[in-house]
Amino acid sequence: MKKLTTHAAQSVTRPAPGAPPLVFIVDDDASVRRSLGNLLESGDYAVETFGSASEFLERAAYPGPSCLVLDVRLPGLDGLGLQRHLAERGRGEQIVFITGHGDIPMGIQAMKRGAVDFLPKPFGDDQLLDAVERALARSAEAVRARAELEAIRTRLATLTPREFEVFRLVIAGLLNKQIGAELGAALRTIKIHRSRLLRKLGVVSVAELTRLAQKAGVEPAPPLGR
């Protein structure tokens, strides 16, 4: 239970699946930066541009689906550094790298760390717009998943400790009678707990309950000591 609350606190902004998608551009070359902005605008994307990694980090994290078009070489914190920095803080921006240097090891490293694409300059407009589209789709999915998770966690937070214990024993596959024995409680009491927690979590079947537990990362209770 404790673990869950800390997780929730770390995500700075609440995911907003309904917010419009937004593209961030970080490149230190002003004319390249502006041209990227123009290209993305022609693809009907909302765009914000930044000259360096630190400038970008000053901006508050965007809750909606977002994509970062990022130059590898930057003064100060470079592109790969920024990618690591964002990952460490659990931020969900999907990254499309652009580089003037077709540096393959660097590209591999970036892709391994979850970049959507790694485009050598100059690239075709379709290549970039396609990559941005994929990134936004991924981001939207991630935002949606995170929003769902948030919802589940909110509901989980309404359970009493006793109900939570029952929950973990139910998804471990124990019958009510076995749960009662485990907890030293009457069968009737267990039944009440069980129906309450189903109601609180908004599910009707044990199968649904198991899926929810998986999504929320709630583990089944440890095997019986006896």
Place this chain on the structure above:
Amino acid sequence: MSWVTIIWSMAASASLTLAAMHLLVWCRKRAAWVNLLFALTAIATAGVAACELWMMHSETPREFGTALRWLHVPGWLVVVSLVGFVWVYLRSGRLWLAWAACVLRTLSLILDFLFTPNLNYREITTVRHIRYLGESVSVGEGVLNPWMLISQAGLALLVVFTVDATITAWRRGSRRPALWLGGAIVFFTLASTVQIVLVIWEVARTPLTPSLFFLGIVAVMGYELSRDVLRAAQLSADLRESEERMTLAAEAAGFGVWMWSIPGNHIWGSERWLRLFGFVPGAAVTFEEVIQRIHPDDRELVEREVRYAVEQRVVYAGEFRVILPDGTQRWIAARGRMGPDTLGNPARMLGAAIDITDRKQSELRIEAQRNELAHLSRATLLGELGGSLAHELNQPLTAMVNNAAAGRRFIAKGHTDPQKLDALLEAVVVDGRRAGDILRGIRDMIRKDEDVRKPLDLNAALAEILRLVRPDALGRHCTLVREFDSGLGAVNANRVQLQQVFLNLIMNAMEAMDLKPAETRRIIVRTERPAEGEVRVSVRDFGDGLPPGEPEKVFAPFFSMKRSGMGLGLTIARSIVEAHGGRITAANAEGGGACFSFSLPTLPEDGATVPDSPRSGGGPAA
């Protein structure tokens, strides 16, 4: 004709002849005040003699009185001109004494014309005839005027002034003129005064004859001046001889000697000089004829520099090519200086010239080799920088492609806002230009340059290189810190070669820090003016520094601190800097790392007389 007439006429005419000669000298040479003053003394002496003759031949007391009155006029002139002469010739004497003598004499001249019949007599009663030199001459008698003592006092002051001036001159060391001139003036003036006193008080029964005493002074003065003329003649003969000796020595050393008389535009040249320019021995040539012999490319510059040296009275020094009548080309180094006349106008220019064809050819050969090497090492440097250059060129290309694609997409969607499309196209144009500039810079660096030196903004040239290496520096996580002095002044330099030197230093600095932690990788590029007429560029890194001992060793050929280095980059850099008249040094910086710096001479501020020699650096030559 009587003796008196003969003697006095001869005295007067001798004085006038001397006066005429020296007056002529003064007319030709206005600064010769001594000659003018001497001429005035001589004229006055002649005047005194004439008045005396008039007195001796006067029949009435009235006529005698008038003659004596007029005698004071040349007498005044004698004293004044003598005072002046002593002052100028001996260059000594007290000014107040000089003024006192002149003022007293002037006062007595004024009184002379206020009293009747004159300063000496209140009244002349009779004119007696006495025998003098076997003839009857007139002598006045009458009541004396005590005021005449003023004129005697004037003469006495002249004596005092002269004695004082003589002593000063004697002490100073000009003994001979002091003794002769001072002695003569003192002796004859005293003698004259004694005679006047004796005659006026009727102790001696002779006529007044001061002119004879003044003639003695004039004779001594004339003798002294003619000695000066003789000495000057001897000096000029000596000078001519020494000039001839110098010409001989210069010719023996291979120099040709020339002298250009500027007003008459006539150039005299020694035989060797004439042969240097392909003239026949003994030919008289003009400045224009000499200029015509100079190579057309150098002609204008030489003419401009010579005229400048004449106007500004500075030494001319230059190297230029001469085309001989048979078509052969020859390099000549020439030097000269203008000599003004007494009024300070340009009178002549003296100089020497020497054939430097051999030296110049080997210089050009060495320069060609240096350029070849520089070109090779530049190409190597650019090879190392290849990735960075590609990146730098990629930026504008990317921007152009993006903007063009964006435009097409807008059009395809029917968003044909002309302002928006125009902005996109303008961005394409700007980036196209930028790409062109970068390409031009790279092409300049790769091309074999014809060695041209031009006035150059050093900061701008360095900034271009910093832009080229920026992507490389970013890739190496190296920060470039720029500390430029904006008031640097121009240098006369080969842009590409200086950029090469700088690029070399920057690349070395970056490589020196490759193994250092990324956050410490920093290069400080500084330009400054350490002294008037000098600029310095320094490149400081924070690497391991130079090996201890002799930091200058890094400039030696084949010395390298890199794993993959030929060890020629810095050697070539040094040869480039030195060919520009500069210096390059290496040292370990305080606080770690190495600091390379090179300094160059700046152009003069006005830039009007920029030596812009086609091949040589235009520096002064022997």
